Amino acid sequence: MRFKSLSVVTVIFTVLLACHGTVIAAERITLSSKCPPSFEKLENGLCELRSLYEFYNSPAGFGGLKTPLPEHQGGYSAEQIDLGRYLFFDPLLSGDKTKACSSCHQPGKGFSDGLARSVGIDNEVLERSAPSLWNVGFLKSLFWDGRAKSLQEQAKGPLFEKKEMNNTIENLEFSLNKNKTYRALFNIAYPESRTISVNEVSHALAAFQSSLVSLNSRYDRYAHGDQEALTEQERIGHTVFRSFAARCSQCHTPPLFTNQQLAVTAAPEPEGKEFDVGAEKISGQASLRGAFKVPTLRNITLSAPFMHSGALADLESVISFYNNERGHAVADQELQLHWHLVNPRLNEDDEFALLAFLKTLEDETTLPRVPEVLPSGLLLKEAPMYTAQSIP
Ligand code: HEC
Ligand code: HEC
Structure with missing residues (x-):
C-alpha cells in the first residue's frame, strides 16, 4: 500500500517535470527555412514540387506508365509548411485539447488511424474511416463524398465538427493568440498579418499536407x-x-x-x-x-x-x-x-x-518529422504510434 502511494507521487512528480520541461523547450521552437524533400526552393522563396513525372506528357486517363501528374497545389513557403506541421500534431487545436489532426491521421499508419471508423472527441465513433493523406495536395475534391473543394476549406470541417475536434473559431483564435510561441511562429510564416486568424491556421495546415508527397515507390x-x-x-x-x-x-x-x-x-x-x-x-x-x-x-x-x-x-x-x-x-x-x-x-x-x-506502391521516404516538442507545451497524444518503424 505504501509502495503504491509512493509510486503515485513519483508519477505526478515526473509528469510535472515533463510538462515543465516541454514548456521551456517550446519557447525555443523555430521554423525551418528549408523546403521538404522533393521540393525545390524558388527565388521567390516558395517551395515547388520536383518529380520525374513532370517530364512526361502522354495523354492522361489511359493508366500508362508515363502518365503525367495532375497539378500540385503548391505556392507555400518552407516556414508555412513547417508551421503547419506543428499545428497538425498539436491537440491545442481541439476544443478540449485532447485531439490533434494527427490523432486520426497518424504518420505511422499511412496518415490514417488503423480503425474502421475514426473516434472523435468524447470517444464518439464517426460515420466514416479516416482517409490517407498521402498526395492530398493533388486532389481537386476532398472527403469520401468529395464535398470540400480545397485543403483549406477541408480543414475547417474537423476543427469545428462537434464529434471530431469540437472547437469554435473564437476559441481557436484565442488559444493561439494567447500562446507566445505560436505568436512568434505565425509572425515568421505570415509577417504581414498582425493577429492569428483561422485563415492562416487552415492555410498552414494545407501547406503541410500538400508536402506529403509519395512518388518514389x-x-x-x-x-x-x-x-x-x-x-x-x-x-x-x-x-x-x-x-x-x-x-x-x-x-x-x-x-x-x-x-x-x-x-x-x-x-x-x-x-x-x-x-x-x-x-x-x-x-x-x-x-x-x-x-x-x-x-x-x-x-x-x-x-x-x-x-x-x-x-x-x-x-x-x-x-x-x-x-x-x-x-x-x-x-x-x-x-x-x-x-x-x-x-x-x-x-x-x-x-x-x-x-x-x-x-509495390509503398514509399515513405518523405515522411515528415514528428515534432518532439509542441508550441503549446501539450504532450503528443499516442506518441508511440507515430513512427513508421512501430508498424509490425
Ligand atoms: C469503378 C471504379 C473502380 C474500379 C474499377 C476499382 N475501384 Fe477500387 N475503389 C473505388 C472506389 C469508389 C472506392 C471507395 C469505395 C467505398 O469506400 O465505398 C475504392 C476502394 C478501393 C480500395 C480501398 C481504398 C481505401 O483507402 O480504403 C482498394 C484497395 C481498391 N479500391 C482496389 C481496387 C482494385 C485492386 C481494383 C481492381 C480489381 C479496383 N479497386 C477497381 C473505385 C474503383
Ligand atoms: C476524429 C478523427 C479525425 C480528426 C481529429 C481529423 N480528421 Fe481528417 N478525416 C477524418 C475522417 C473520418 C475523414 C473522412 C470524413 C468524410 O469523408 O466524411 C477525414 C478526412 C480528411 C481529409 C480528406 C482526405 C481526402 O482524401 O478526401 C483531410 C485532408 C483531412 N481529413 C485532414 C485533417 C486535418 C487537417 C485535421 C486537423 C485539423 C483532421 N483531418 C482531423 C478523421 C479525422
Whole structure:
C-alpha cells in the first residue's frame, strides 16, 4: 500500500517535470527555412514540387506508365509548411485539447488511424474511416463524398465538427493568440498579418499536407524505366491491374492511383450500420446513391481497414470484393453501379499477383518529422504510434 502511494507521487512528480520541461523547450521552437524533400526552393522563396513525372506528357486517363501528374497545389513557403506541421500534431487545436489532426491521421499508419471508423472527441465513433493523406495536395475534391473543394476549406470541417475536434473559431483564435510561441511562429510564416486568424491556421495546415508527397515507390522506379524494380509476380500483377478484365486502373489511374472521380462500387457497411448514401446527399442525384471518391492506392498497405466505413479488414478482402458478382455486398439497395465494375473472374495466381503489385506502391521516404516538442507545451497524444518503424 505504501509502495503504491509512493509510486503515485513519483508519477505526478515526473509528469510535472515533463510538462515543465516541454514548456521551456517550446519557447525555443523555430521554423525551418528549408523546403521538404522533393521540393525545390524558388527565388521567390516558395517551395515547388520536383518529380520525374513532370517530364512526361502522354495523354492522361489511359493508366500508362508515363502518365503525367495532375497539378500540385503548391505556392507555400518552407516556414508555412513547417508551421503547419506543428499545428497538425498539436491537440491545442481541439476544443478540449485532447485531439490533434494527427490523432486520426497518424504518420505511422499511412496518415490514417488503423480503425474502421475514426473516434472523435468524447470517444464518439464517426460515420466514416479516416482517409490517407498521402498526395492530398493533388486532389481537386476532398472527403469520401468529395464535398470540400480545397485543403483549406477541408480543414475547417474537423476543427469545428462537434464529434471530431469540437472547437469554435473564437476559441481557436484565442488559444493561439494567447500562446507566445505560436505568436512568434505565425509572425515568421505570415509577417504581414498582425493577429492569428483561422485563415492562416487552415492555410498552414494545407501547406503541410500538400508536402506529403509519395512518388518514389518501386512502382515509380519501374514507371521511369527500371525493369528490375518489380519482380515477375509484381509485373504480372501490374498487367492484371491494367487489364480489361479487372479494370482497376480505369478508376485507380496512375500515377496518383485515383482518377479523382466519384464511383458507385457497392462497398459494404459494417454489421448493423445503416447504408451510407455517400455523394447522393451532397448532390441530390439518385445516380450518386452510394458513390464515393475513388481513393488513392499509394501506401495502401499501411492504411487498413479499407473502404469508406472500414468494412473490409485487409487487401485480400478488397480483392475478393472486386472478384465477385457486381453489387453482391449491398443487395438491398437500388444502386447504379459503375460500368467498369465487372466480375473479372481472376484465378488465385492473378489475385496473388494483384496483391503483390499493390505492395509495390509503398514509399515513405518523405515522411515528415514528428515534432518532439509542441508550441503549446501539450504532450503528443499516442506518441508511440507515430513512427513508421512501430508498424509490425
Ligand atoms: C476524429 C478523427 C479525425 C480528426 C481529429 C481529423 N480528421 Fe481528417 N478525416 C477524418 C475522417 C473520418 C475523414 C473522412 C470524413 C468524410 O469523408 O466524411 C477525414 C478526412 C480528411 C481529409 C480528406 C482526405 C481526402 O482524401 O478526401 C483531410 C485532408 C483531412 N481529413 C485532414 C485533417 C486535418 C487537417 C485535421 C486537423 C485539423 C483532421 N483531418 C482531423 C478523421 C479525422
Ligand atoms: C469503378 C471504379 C473502380 C474500379 C474499377 C476499382 N475501384 Fe477500387 N475503389 C473505388 C472506389 C469508389 C472506392 C471507395 C469505395 C467505398 O469506400 O465505398 C475504392 C476502394 C478501393 C480500395 C480501398 C481504398 C481505401 O483507402 O480504403 C482498394 C484497395 C481498391 N479500391 C482496389 C481496387 C482494385 C485492386 C481494383 C481492381 C480489381 C479496383 N479497386 C477497381 C473505385 C474503383
